[in-house]
Amino acid sequence: MYATPPVSTVKLALEVLRTFDLKKDPKVSGDYLQMASREVERLEGLVSKVLHHEAMEDPSISLQKETCDLSEMVQNVLHTLEIPIRESGADVSVDVPEESCAVVGDPVYLEGVIINLLDNSLKYAGPRPVIQIIITSDSHSTILSVQDNGPGIPEEFKNQIFEKFFRIPSGDRHDVKGYGLGLNFASQVMAHHGGSISVKNLSTRGCVFSLHFSGEPA
Numbered sequence: 001m002y003a004t005p006p007v008s009t010v011k012l013a014l015e016v017l018r019t020f021d022l023k024k025d026p027k028v029s030g031d032y033l034q035m036a037s038r039e040v041e042r043l044e045g046l047v048s049k050v051l052h053h054e055a056m057e058d059p060s061i062s063l064q065k066e067t068c069d070l071s072e073m074v075q076n077v078l079h080t081l082e083i084p085i086r087e088s089g090a091d092v093s094v095d096v097p098e099e100s101c102a103v104v105g106d107p108v109y110l111e112g113v114i115i116n117l118l119d120n121s122l123k124y125a126g127p128r129p130v131i132q133i134i135i136t137s138d139s140h141s142t143i144l145s146v147q148d149n150g151p152g153i154p155e156e157f158k159n160q161i162f163e164k165f166f167r168i169p170s171g172d173r174h175d176v177k178g179y180g181l182g183l184n185f186a187s188q189v190m191a192h193h194g195g196s197i198s199v200k201n202l203s204t205r206g207c208v209f210s211l212h213f214s215g216e217p218a
Contacts, residue, residue, distance in 0.1 A: 010036045010043075012083040032083075039080065063106040063192060070101040070135050070144055077114045081122070088122050090129040101135050103142055103213045109189045113197075116182040117146040117209050125150035125206070147208040152201040161199065162187040186211075 013036040017029060074094055078085070085092055103110075121131045130149040135142065153161060157168050164184040183197075190197045195213045202208060 010039050012087065013039075016083065035080075035082065063109065065104050065106055067102050068105050068107050068110060070103060070142065071096045073107065073111050073114060074133055074135070074144075077111060077118060080111075080115060081118055084119070084122055088129055089127070090122055090125075090131055092118075092131045092133070094133045096133075096135040097137060101137050101142055103193075105193045105213075110193070113186040113189050113211065114144065114146075116186050117211075120182065120209075121146060121148035121150065124148075130206075142213040143210050144213075145208050145210040147202070147206060149206040152205065152207040153199055155201075158199060162197070 013032045017032050074096065078092065078094070118131065118133070122129055125131065125148040132145075132147040134145045134147065136145075137143070154168065161168065162183050186197050190211060193213065195211065197209065197211055199207055199209050
């Protein structure tokens with residue numbers, strides 16, 4: 001189940017607070033404490049769902065669906081990942097329609113999927129990641145895409161990256177931690193929402209992961 005990004009964010013926030021002069025700027029320290037507290041609450045929600053639904057593999061899973069605004073979710077995710085985005089020096093841009101991009105879904109799970117994709121881009125795109133989050137919508141479907149300037153996905157592994165525990169072989173690299181569960185989690189979540197996830201490499205460099213939502217009325 002997807003739990004690493006909340007933990008990572010809390011660890012970063014606490015590390016900053018440990019080395020930060022709290023008396024120098026109480027507002028900044030307060031912001032970091034609020035961020036850590038919010039992530040602990042979100043992690044608690046995720047853990048609770050895992051205990052009840054066995055990591056999304058139970059066909060009887062009961063999602064707490066409601067009308068969700070994807071644009072608002074993206075802003076929540078950017079706020080959640082504020083520290084790792086700043087630490088990585090990433091250039092993150094958002095391109096969303098002016099009108100509401102509403103879908104029906106479980107906000108805890110869907111935000112977890114978006115965080116997973118953005119967190120992957122931050123980890124794998126290399127120094128100075130350039131990331132674009134794009135939402136497009138019409139009467140038939142809504143698509144949220146996360147595009148980066150990383151190395152892309154080797155063609156021989158594109159059909160495997162959504163499998164549980166699969167990680168792209170990286171030779172002697174050990175600097176990127178993970179368990180090969182994030183993309184499998186994303187695939188399971190989208191399937192339970194009647195949608196799907198796809199990936200394609202860009203013609204220049206990098207790749208784009210896309211979440212496809214059906215036209216289920218919001």
